[in-house]
Amino acid sequence: MSSTGRKRAQLALLPGGEYVRHERDYYRTPTWCADALLLREPIHGPVLDAGCGTGAITEVLLAHQVGDVIGMDITILHETSSAPELQDALLLVHDFLAEDWERSWRPLLPAVHAVVMNPPYNQAPDFIRRALDLVEPGGKVCALLRLNFLGSSRARMDLVGYDCDLRRVYVLGARPSFLPNGKTDSAEFAWFVWERGPAMGWTSQATIEVIPPPARAGGDDDERQLELPGGADDEG
Numbered sequence: 001m002s003s004t005g006r007k008r009a010q011l012a013l014l015p016g017g018e019y020v021r022h023e024r025d026y027y028r029t030p031t032w033c034a035d036a037l038l039l040r041e042p043i044h045g046p047v048l049d050a051g052c053g054t055g056a057i058t059e060v061l062l063a064h065q066v067g068d069v070i071g072m073d074i075t076i077l078h079e080t081s082s083a084p085e086l087q088d089a090l091l092l093v094h095d096f097l098a099e100d101w102e103r104s105w106r107p108l109l110p111a112v113h114a115v116v117m118n119p120p121y122n123q124a125p126d127f128i129r130r131a132l133d134l135v136e137p138g139g140k141v142c143a144l145l146r147l148n149f150l151g152s153s154r155a156r157m158d159l160v161g162y163d164c165d166l167r168r169v170y171v172l173g174a175r176p177s178f179l180p181n182g183k184t185d186s187a188e189f190a191w192f193v194w195e196r197g198p199a200m201g202w203t204s205q206a207t208i209e210v211i212p213p214p215a216r217a218g219g220d221d222d223e224r225q226l227e228l229p230g231g232a233d234d235e236g
């Protein structure tokens, strides 16, 4: 199946021609988004792509030669595990948020130095907390999130508030499209980078960098904006 075919297989297409959310919040990350992070943030393996889907981020991690890469998803399509670009990755089918993770899937992994992921938006805080528990001290957790993850965050102060492990925020200068038709929603996105720090947290604060839009990314044309079902505010 072509890569376009794989993407379409993950998104339901209504009779009216509108794409709706996959039941597990699957969206394929555009390559330029993952490139934007890896061109700025030093990352070395072993790296886990949590919620790897069809392996968009895993592929970019491998292309950047970060070392060992492990992809994990609660469901992995046959086409994913047989994709030639992913032959150097270890792919696991597990629930990243499983309560018994330390017994069920943790023993299958080596020491993980970094987690790089585009988590399902409605579970993003739990994915980040689990990733921070997983990485070794000094390890990184990089998550592609809507920029408003920073605001209205009473329930996420452990992740964005004072003394948390958030170190850098790379704001994407163009809105990525996660849909096969190239449309974007009205949300701005950023890579958030946490570094697992000492028990009492870090004392300094995160830095912000705005990444220039890629040439012809197609994400900043207002006439092509698409409001997705569920809106932009459904993070925990």
Ligand SMILES: C[S@@+](CC[C@H](N)C(=O)[O-])C[C@H]1O[C@@H](n2cnc3c(N)ncnc32)[C@H](O)[C@@H]1O
Binding pocket: 024, 025, 026, 027, 028, 029, 049, 050, 051, 052, 053, 054, 055, 056, 057, 072, 073, 074, 075, 094, 095, 096, 097, 098, 117, 118, 119, 120, 121
């Ligand atoms: C937004 S998609 C990102 C897919 C892929 N990483 C990418 O960037 O193209 C989120 C992915 O998380 C997976 N997922 C949802 N809940 C999960 C869970 N509890 N454990 C592992 N994966 C999960 C979904 O199946 C989906 O593939």
